[in-house]
Amino acid sequence: MRTFDFDLFVIGGGSGGVRAARMSAARGARVALAEVAELGGTCVNVGCIPKKLYSYAAGYAEAFHEAPGYGWNVGQPSFDWQVLKKHRAAEIKRLNNTYRALLDGPGVTMLPDWASLADAHTVVVDGKRHTAKNIIIATGGMPFVPQFVGREHVVVSDAMFDLEPFPKRLVVVGGGYIACEFASIFNGLGAQVTLLQRRTHILTEFDEDARAFLAGEMKKAGIDIRFNAQISSITRGADGLDVMLDRGMQLQADVVLGATGRVANTQGLGLENAGVALDDKGAIVVDAQYRSSVPSIYALGDVSTRLQLTPVALAEAMVVVDELFPDPKQARRPRRKVDYEFTPTAVFTHPNVGTCGYTEAGARQKFGEVTIYNSEFKALRHTLSGSKERTFMKIIVERKTDRVVGIHMVGADAGEIVQGFAVAMRAGATKACFDSTIGIHPTAAEEFVTMREPSP
Numbered sequence: 001m002r003t004f005d006f007d008l009f010v011i012g013g014g015s016g017g018v019r020a021a022r023m024s025a026a027r028g029a030r031v032a033l034a035e036v037a038e039l040g041g042t043c044v045n046v047g048c049i050p051k052k053l054y055s056y057a058a059g060y061a062e063a064f065h066e067a068p069g070y071g072w073n074v075g076q077p078s079f080d081w082q083v084l085k086k087h088r089a090a091e092i093k094r095l096n097n098t099y100r101a102l103l104d105g106p107g108v109t110m111l112p113d114w115a116s117l118a119d120a121h122t123v124v125v126d127g128k129r130h131t132a133k134n135i136i137i138a139t140g141g142m143p144f145v146p147q148f149v150g151r152e153h154v155v156v157s158d159a160m161f162d163l164e165p166f167p168k169r170l171v172v173v174g175g176g177y178i179a180c181e182f183a184s185i186f187n188g189l190g191a192q193v194t195l196l197q198r199r200t201h202i203l204t205e206f207d208e209d210a211r212a213f214l215a216g217e218m219k220k221a222g223i224d225i226r227f228n229a230q231i232s233s234i235t236r237g238a239d240g241l242d243v244m245l246d247r248g249m250q251l252q253a254d255v256v257l258g259a260t261g262r263v264a265n266t267q268g269l270g271l272e273n274a275g276v277a278l279d280d281k282g283a284i285v286v287d288a289q290y291r292s293s294v295p296s297i298y299a300l301g302d303v304s305t306r307l308q309l310t311p312v313a314l315a316e317a318m319v320v321v322d323e324l325f326p327d328p329k330q331a332r333r334p335r336r337k338v339d340y341e342f343t344p345t346a347v348f349t350h351p352n353v354g355t356c357g358y359t360e361a362g363a364r365q366k367f368g369e370v371t372i373y374n375s376e377f378k379a380l381r382h383t384l385s386g387s388k389e390r391t392f393m394k395i396i397v398e399r400k401t402d403r404v405v406g407i408h409m410v411g412a413d414a415g416e417i418v419q420g421f422a423v424a425m426r427a428g429a430t431k432a433c434f435d436s437t438i439g440i441h442p443t444a445a446e447e448f449v450t451m452r453e454p455s456p
Contacts, residue, residue, distance in 0.1 A: 006032045008324065009123050009132035011115045011269065014041020016301035016313030017138030018099055020321055025106035027325040032132070033108050034115035034125050039099035040092075041140050042302070043310040046158040049095065050088050051181060054161070055348045057084050058188025062350065066385035079190055081166040088161060116270035120296045124270070134296050134324055137276075137284060138313070139265040141302035145258035150234030153241055154258040157182065167191050167255040171243055173231060175202040177347045179259035180218070184349040187223050194224040194251060196231065203347065207359040209374065210408040213392040217351055217410065220388055231256075264303045279305055288337065289323050290316055307340055344422035346415030351389060354418030356425055357406035360396055369399040371431075373451040379412060380442050393447050395431070402430040407448065417445045 010021045013035030025031040038045050057079075064077045103110060113126045123130045143156035155163070157178050168191060172183045175197035187193040195202075195218075202225070203211040219225055230246045234256060243251040264283035271278070277285045277293035284292050284299035286306070292299050298320050301313030315338045322336045347353035357363075363370045373395040382389055391411030398405050407421050424433065439446025 004121065004131045004133045006030045006109070006130065006132040008032075008134050008136065009115075009130060010034070010136045010138060011123065012041065012136075012138035012140060012301075012303070013037075013039040013099070014138060014140050014301060014313070015043050015310045016317045017041070017136065018102060019314050020136050020138065020300070020317040021108045022102050022106050023318065023321045024325050025103075025108045027321070027327060029325050031106075031108045032111060032123075032130060033103060034111040034113060034123065036112070036114045038092075038096045039103075040095055042158075044095050044099070045092055046161060048310055050092060050161050051185070052348055053088050053091065054084070054185045054189075055181065055350070058185045058350060061188045061190070062387070066382075066387055069384040069386045081189070085162055114268070116268060117274045117276075117297075118270065120274045120294050134298065136317075136320060137266075137269065137271075137292070137297065137299040137303055138301050138317075139269065139303045141262040141308060142265045143258065144261045144263045146260060148231055148233060150231075151258075153234045153236060154256050156258055160257060163255060167253070169240065169253045169255075170194070171196065171241075171251055171253040171256045172259060173256065174259035174261070175199055175204070176259060176261065177203065177349075178262075179257070180214070180347060180349045182257055182259060183223050184218065184221070187218075187221060188350055192224075193222075194226065194253075196229040196245070197225065197227050198230045200227050203353070205359075206347075206353065206355060207394060207406070207408045208361065209394055210353060210355065210392060210410050213376070213410045214347075214349060214351070214353055217389060218349065221350060262302065262308065266303060290320050306338075307343060309343065309345060312338065312340070312343065342422060342425045344415075344418050346418065348415070351391070351411050352409075352414035354409045354414030354416075355407070356418050356422040357404070358396060359406060359408075360394075363396045363398070363405050367398040367400070367405060370405070371397045371399050372455045373397070373431075373453070374455045375447050375451050377447070379444050381412070391444055391447075393444075393451070395434070395448065395451060397431045402432055404429055404431055404434060409448075411444055413444075417448075420445075421448060 007029040008024050008031045010017045010033040021031050021033040064074050067074050111125045115123050115125045118124050121131050145154050170186045170191045170193045172179050172195045183193050183195045202215050232246045233244045235242045241253045274294050279285050283305045286299050286304045290298045290300045300316040302308045319336050342357050344356035375393045379391050394408040396406030434449050437449040439449045
């Protein structure tokens, strides 16, 4: 029988890779993990965590503006970009160290360098070959910016946290959650923001009513959203960047953010040496247990063909760990799997978006007859704040079974609110269950259990 240096070799130290490595090691496996950058991956270093921190920072601008309505005289507030960057960097470093401790505890061998495959059981790191019975690819994704004249002047989302100086004029290219979030953040921090979207709407995969409502709220907050707009070229002029649009219009900007999507980070991994199959978008094709076309090689998280969300990568990691190193304490439990049908998610724009389940269009296609419940209102907070922000909620019900198959919210703390309802939806809650639930008053969340009249 062939012997290996390791039972498992993980390439990539993001959320999914770290989870797979440390849990496998905790079950007695000999595990190595290679990561060329800081531990924690995109989410910790240049994604979810710093983006949410910056979203909080932007929210204070709104709070200062609203405070006089509640009797507070806060004077003239000022924002220090350098302080925010310094404090964010310190928190990210703390998280990096936490991830390292999680790996050191169960004895994972750390290799801080680039790794690539030599074959189905061999990984090369810094010129040294390491063999492993099984390999996990968890290298995540990376920003994608299409080719056009002046593309070299575009920055991607990874660079937005340490811009120097703070951009007074920001052009955001794209209409997905990354584009919308950064547009909201920098608008709140004081930049003049223009968002260019080649489609007729933002957030393509989201519910039509929710995304239209969000676009209206973002415009009310001062973001200039231009639909059916694409960049033809960017040049550096005397007053910053000259951004030419395809219809002849011109904008000036200090920074142009390209937020036009992400692609699987598979380049330079030597996947061809092992015969790992990719789909037409360059992501690793996996089966229900996240095994690639090569039996000894698995892929999870953003590098594979499933949902690109950090909690999804964590769940996928545990499926692989259970597959490779079963826990005898859980021998009688059903085989673990990830069900993606009711995966909740949020967009940390201002206001937030929270969603779980099907869009109205998706529900009609899947279930046929559905009943829709909509509600739009001014939150209690804004009765005195002076803000014109409004809240939107939507429930989608499969008519045949009365099951709630979609909920969507645009408003303060939407992600926090929808997370709880996602549990109910996973459990198969019906509209009757919602209707019989006592609401917490006065909250925005109670609206989800008090909507009685279907939309026309």
